[in-house]
Amino acid sequence: MKRLSNIIDGTPVEAADPELRSVVNPATEQVVALIPAGSAADAAAAVESAQAAHAGWARLDLEDRLGRLSRTADLLERHVRELAELENREMGKPVPLAEQFIAGGIASFRLGIERARSYPFVADVTAPGESGRTVVIREPLGVLALIVPWNFTVTSILGALGPLLAAGNTVVIKPSEKAPLSAARLVELCDLPAGVVNLLLGDARAGKPLAEHEAVKLVHFTGSVEAGRSVAVAAAKRLQRTILELGGNDPVLVDADVDVAATAKAVATSTFLNSGQICTSSERIYVHRAVADEFIAALVAEAEGWTMSDDPYSPGLGPLVDDTQRRIVHDHVHEAVDRGATLLCGGGRPDRPGYFYPATVLTEVTSDMRIMKEETFGPVAPVTVVDSFAEAIDLANTTSFGLAATVYSSTPENLRRCREINAALVWINEWQHGGVNMVHEPWGVSGMGATGAAASFDAATRPVSMLYSPSTNHG
Template identity: 55%
Template sequence: MKTLQNLTGGVWGDSFEDTLLDVVNPATEDVIARLPGGCRADVDRAVAAAVKAQPAWAALPVTERVAHISAWADTVAEYADELADLECREMGKPVGVGRTFIDGAVVGLKASAAQALSYGFEENISHPDGSATKLLRHPLGATAVITPWNFPVAMVLGALGPMLAAGNTVVVKPSERSPLSAVRLFELLDLPPGVVNLVLGDACAGAPLAEHADIQLVHFTGSVGAGRKVGAGTGKLLHRAVLELGGKDPVVVDAGVDPGATAKAVAFGAFINTGQICTSMERIYVHQDIAAEFVEALVEAAGTYTVGDGHDEGVMMGPLVDERQRDTVRRHVAEAVERGATVRAGGVEPDSKGFFYPATVLTGVDDSMLVMTEETFGPLAPVVVVSSFEEGLERAARSRFGLAATVYTRDPDHVAAATRIPAGVVWINQWQGGGPERLYEPAGDSGMGATGARAAYDAATRPASVHIAARTAS
């Protein structure tokens, strides 16, 4: 049984803590590895290594930092199949799905790092009196990335590019539920020792990392409850936090769209990765004029999402990550049915080992049910029929979450109206669209702190102005 180790200052080593946690394959329920529970001493050692390495890393020309990151990305691309296999073993994602997201993350890492080459780390402004101001953006120092279990490779790569390219060093704490691929990712690392460090464990490692006095920025992706604790910890230190938390993303389906094609697109957004995506489609509002056709097509599409071990050919949906996550899905469905909702597809678990749950479609739901108010994070598509597009928009906005939203419409006026949805990202007629220039900040309980493109560099640097008097400037 393999016991995973931490990476500190370029050296792999055991934790100071003897407690071990199990890594469980959710398709077989077998223990496949163990990792340390983590402790403050592990964090202190990793942060010290990051602090020590940071001045030399920041002193490199930005072109060299970007070249280092790009070379690592190329190495990761060569091992994408292996990393996708590890993700399947540790959290259930079908290998093909995992490979797609890892490939995208590698491209994203290279693109986000390359943005450093055009970012304004230094700008000069001349004034009419002959004086000048130099605007500088300095790296923050040692930073932290705490990632969730659902995309253990992609989430790490997505956060690291701007932080590293800006001259910061990083301590990464992956989820204790999916650490295998993160460990392998850093075995492939080819950066100077201490630039990136890895600490394993649960909250016993995460909490002291988020609250460490020498960590200047915490980039956290996870639950609302944990995010509030991270924000409180960084706030006490007057340090920065970028928090991407839960979502209950709405979909508004307008009259006039193709109900069959749209239903297939919505099924993908609701069921891919077994619904375990923070931007999964979790609330569906469909116009009454096409509701019957749309629901029938959605039910038909749900039936094509075959459930099984993600290593098996033809499997569209793997298991949920663990029994706790499946319990959440069960509870949400049971509460909805008890209050009058109808199960149109799925809803019955297979009689086999593994934390499986089928693609499920519910109708007859209302906005007070758990399936419409709380993040389910499972393969569940609850449908509400609305009398107008305006009603759909209004109900879509009626949530404490504001991560993303998707709208399907052919009406240009409705496209314009969709921008009123209070969310960090609004997709029109294409879920998950957008390029590397995209930037956003979640609304409501979905988080805080702008990220993406130049906003990620703004978050990873500290601006300073140097004013030079006229005589000096001349």
């Protein structure tokens, strides 16, 4: 059994507190590793290492920094399969799916590196005819905390890390205690000066003091609403920044003019992929009455094709991350059934090892059921039939969440109305696609802080204006 250590100043370091936590493979229910439970002393040591490394990293010529980051990307690309297998062991994600998303994370990391070459770290903004000269310099913030969830550990880290490091910051990475194996290996593979990237392991006993540390200038957090609120309060007390992505209860709107079979297949994918453990999974489905019967039948047929498998290399349904998450999913499903929903398939805990849950379809659901109000985070498709696209939009907005939404329609008037949906991401006729220049910020309790394109660099830097008088010799 592997025992993981914090990585501080480029070196594995024993935790201050000897208490350990188990990491469990959710497909086998077997312990696969032990990690430190975490402590404030560990968090302080990681932050101190990042502080010590910051000045040297920030002073590097930009091309030198980007060169080091590019070499790290090259190295990570040679270890995609290894990282994917670690994600499978720690949270059950099928290896082919993990490889796909890790490759996407590396591509995002590279995009951040390339975008840094054109980002205006130094910009002359002198207006025509203005007396004197004004130069805006974007300075790195300093030490940043990157706290990532268990469902896409490597992708979450790499999606954020490029702009943070390229801008000259140093980082402490805190993975979920449920899924630390891939994060530990990623940090080991980083070809960067000691202390630029540090790994802090543990549960809230490590994460809370990290988020509260006075030297941390930005907390980039992905996780639950409750934990995100705590992070925001801690940062507010220090008058420091946060970027928060706090989950969603994402709607799908299926219009009357769709290709029913193709749309049902797409919705099944967005609902059941990674066993529904994606922040932007489809969790509420609103289908127009004109195609409802045909769509529901097609969706049930698709769901029955998503079979549970403990084969790491199977593309089917892997397990949920732990039994706690499976209980949440099961409770949501059966609370809905008890209140009048119709269970068309799935909905039962299988009699087998592992925290598996079958692809499930429900109809006759109502907006006051927990499954329609809370984030279920499982392979469940609750379907509501609507009489118009306008009704679908109204129901889509009956939530405090606002992370993503997906619309399937070819009607121009209805597509124009998609701007009325309260979400950071609105996908039209294809789930999970996106351009390299997209920028988004969560709505409602789904979080705060814009990311993507230049916004990620804006969040990771502080603007300073240098104001030169007309008589200054600029050299």
